[in-house]
Structures are given as C-alpha cells and as structure tokens.
Amino acid sequence: MRPFTLTARTLFACMMVAILSSCEDRQTSDLVLQDRIFTQYELSFDPGLDQTTAVAKFSIGSASGDGLELGGNSEITFNGSLLTLGTDPITSEPIYETTFDGLISGGTFLFQDTEGNQYSNTVSMKSVDFIQTPSNINRSEDLTIEWTGGELGASEEMTVDFLLAGSSVSNNPTFVTDEIGATSITISSSDLLSLDPDTYTMSLDRWARPTPTETPAAGGAILLHYQAEPLVVDLD
Incomplete structure (x- = not known):
C-alpha cells in the first residue's frame, strides 16, 4: 500500500476550508448580551481625495475585545446612510463604513441593537x-x-x-x-x-476624541480626524 501524501490539490482544499472556517467563526452581535457591545465610531476627511469616511466597529466588552458582525435586525447608519460591512485591512476584524464625496463636517451615528435599543451620537469635526x-x-x-x-x-x-x-x-x-x-x-x-x-x-x-453620549453598558469611543x-x- 502506498503511504498517504498530500497533493497540491489537497493542500489547496485544506487551505480553503481553513479560510472559510475562520470566516464562519466570526461572532455576530445577536449571539452576545447586547449591553456587552462596545461601540467605536470614526469620522475622517481626506483633502487629497476630497472625501469624508464614516466608520463603525463593534467588539465584545471593550475596544480590545473580539470584533463583532452585526446580526439579527441590528444596524448602524450615519446621517441616515447605512454603513456596509467590510474587513479592517490591519486587524482583519469586521468594520462598517461608507464614504461621501466632499467634506461632511458632522452628523449622527445611530446604532440599533437586536433588541431595538437605539444609541445616537452626534459629532462635529473642526477644520485645520x-x-x-x-x-x-x-x-x-x-x-x-x-x-x-x-x-x-x-x-x-x-x-x-x-x-x-x-x-x-x-x-x-x-x-x-x-x-x-x-x-x-x-x-x-x-x-x-x-x-x-x-x-x-x-x-x-x-x-x-469626544466622549460618546449614548452607548450600551460596555461603553464606546469616538475619533474625529481632519487632515x-x-x-x-x-x-x-
């Protein structure tokens, strides 16, 4: 009987299974206590691109906790625009973001958790x-x-x-x-x-770094960045 060996095709299949498994292992907010969700919001303006970007991140318990994807009927908006799911290129954690043309110097982040609780934070950037x-x-x-x-x-x-x-x-x-x-x-x-x-x-x-006005019990953070x-x- 020939000894078992891993072919290139088998190795590729194993790698794909591992990658897909890691994606599936991401925790979603509907599987944790809602008051344990830590919220992080960022609003930034880049004059070179003439664009304003709004970003939201969610984690368990604190800023350093495991990242969360929003689940159930939970959502995050900025000035009424829904932020879409992406991946942080540095941490590989889930993030939500949207980009606007031109300068948006302020607005409101509105987070709704799976229990229908809403948390509103209005921010305003100073220019430089x-x-x-x-x-x-x-x-x-x-x-x-x-x-x-x-x-x-x-x-x-x-x-x-x-x-x-x-x-x-x-x-x-x-x-x-x-x-x-x-x-x-x-x-x-x-x-x-x-x-x-x-x-x-x-x-x-x-x-x-203004103090958030409304957050779940775990707290939150806000970062404003004007270039x-x-x-x-x-x-x-």
Whole structure:
C-alpha cells in the first residue's frame, strides 16, 4: 500500500476550508448580551481625495475585545446612510463604513441593537489648515507652525509629520501638541536636525476624541480626524 501524501490539490482544499472556517467563526452581535457591545465610531476627511469616511466597529466588552458582525435586525447608519460591512485591512476584524464625496463636517451615528435599543451620537469635526508656512525650512532654527480652524480644545491634539517625497511610509518622529488653547506647534531645531536635508511632504492632522453620549453598558469611543492639505517643503 502506498503511504498517504498530500497533493497540491489537497493542500489547496485544506487551505480553503481553513479560510472559510475562520470566516464562519466570526461572532455576530445577536449571539452576545447586547449591553456587552462596545461601540467605536470614526469620522475622517481626506483633502487629497476630497472625501469624508464614516466608520463603525463593534467588539465584545471593550475596544480590545473580539470584533463583532452585526446580526439579527441590528444596524448602524450615519446621517441616515447605512454603513456596509467590510474587513479592517490591519486587524482583519469586521468594520462598517461608507464614504461621501466632499467634506461632511458632522452628523449622527445611530446604532440599533437586536433588541431595538437605539444609541445616537452626534459629532462635529473642526477644520485645520496651514498658515504661512515657508516652503524652505532652515533646520538650524526652531519652526513654528500656525493653523486655521481654531484653538485646541479638551481631548484634541495636533500632529505634524514629515514624509520623504515619493515615499508612502515615514520612519521619522511625529510631532504632537495637545495643549488646550494652542493655535500653533513649535518644532525645535534639534528635532529638525534629526531629519535629513531633503524634500518632504509635511502633513498637519487634527484629532479629537469626544466622549460618546449614548452607548450600551460596555461603553464606546469616538475619533474625529481632519487632515490639512499637505505641503511640499525643502529642509535645508
């Protein structure tokens, strides 16, 4: 009798069964206690694409809990538009999202669980843009970046990143301020000198994490993200 061996076709079949099984193993919200559902909402604006994206994620017990697909008659909408099921490209967890053309600076996330309970959260993003930032930056001098869109409030922060022109990933530090009332951020010359002289795309991002107003007992989180139109700068 010949010994048993796995052919390429058999291996492929096994792999497909494993993949399908992992998809089927995803938990759905109708199989958990509804007050254990943790809700996460995100609204972001990308000026390069001129698009606003609304995202919702659901998990068991906390933000780090197992992800949930909505089951039964449960649904999530933003400004009345149903968010559709997808997969987070990083975590492979289920997410719900929809994209709008142009800027949608605010709106309402409305979540309905399988028992008909509804949780409404209205959000509003503050804008941001650069004010008179030079295109040539001397690394031996401190750089102060001012912005439009108003001062920082509680649970807000502003970040500045330098990405090498033509690159998609940055290994450089992110510069952050979360000082309440701030209307600018100063990057010291010592920090600038840690960057190689070159041409960079400089980004300015405003982040806000307001407290949700209505959630199941497990709680929830909200993230608002507004990107300024990036600038191309030369660091000398």
